[in-house]
Amino acid sequence: MAYNKIETYDDKITSGLVENYRECLQLLGEDPDREGLQKTPERMAKAMQVLTQGYQLDAKAILEGARFTEAYSEMVIVKDIELYSMCEHHMLPFFGKAHVAYIPNGYITGLSKIARVVDVFARRLQVQERLTHQILDAIQETLQPQGVAVVIEAQHLCMMMRGVQKQNSVTTTSAFSGQFENGTTRAEFLKLIGR
Numbered sequence: 001m002a003y004n005k006i007e008t009y010d011d012k013i014t015s016g017l018v019e020n021y022r023e024c025l026q027l028l029g030e031d032p033d034r035e036g037l038q039k040t041p042e043r044m045a046k047a048m049q050v051l052t053q054g055y056q057l058d059a060k061a062i063l064e065g066a067r068f069t070e071a072y073s074e075m076v077i078v079k080d081i082e083l084y085s086m087c088e089h090h091m092l093p094f095f096g097k098a099h100v101a102y103i104p105n106g107y108i109t110g111l112s113k114i115a116r117v118v119d120v121f122a123r124r125l126q127v128q129e130r131l132t133h134q135i136l137d138a139i140q141e142t143l144q145p146q147g148v149a150v151v152i153e154a155q156h157l158c159m160m161m162r163g164v165q166k167q168n169s170v171t172t173t174s175a176f177s178g179q180f181e182n183g184t185t186r187a188e189f190l191k192l193i194g195r
């Protein structure tokens, strides 16, 4: 299993998707054989494998791969991690930022691994609430820190391009464990991320 990036496209998945996307284009009134669209089903098949590559990735392996013993026990915050995911209801993107913090308990992890863990769960069909909890759980279970905090702010294209068509609404979700359940620690985190 590739643990942090897609190595190759799966031929069987690609050819199955190509066949289906060709039919989708026809059903939508397009001509899949016109010049500009000839390779579109294949491009879509590859793009969708990238956008859902999180199913093949293992967040715990990523975190454990760069887990270091360290006595630091103050808050570590990685904020403004951009994320792109897709809502499971419409398969339309939602995108925004994640802010992640933890308070170590003997172990720290490589900073980039926090951002990678966000991608592992973002690159799946999601709801923002579950995405928030999955990031928190992976860090809590692997590093067993004194606490984890995750805040996600995102805009959902299914609410912008269609449906209710609200262009400016931003959805905020959060999850806290351990010391972040304490009001003072949580307030310090929220202040540091500018909330």
Ligand SMILES: Nc1nc2c(ncn2[C@@H]2O[C@H](COP(=O)(O)OP(=O)(O)OP(=O)(O)O)[C@@H](O)[C@H]2O)c(=O)[nH]1
Pocket: 087, 088, 089, 126, 127, 128, 129, 156, 158, 159, 162, 163, 164
């Ligand atoms: N809680 C939650 N809801 C989401 C998320 N992404 C999309 N949704 C919502 O999922 C709901 C699906 O509702 P349905 O009534 O089944 O779908 P719909 O008829 O297309 O609804 P509208 O979007 O209101 O037109 C919608 O209200 C979406 O706004 C998410 O991450 N979390």
Ligand SMILES: [Zn+2]
Pocket: 087, 088, 089, 090, 091, 092, 156, 158, 159
């Ligand atoms: Zn949606």
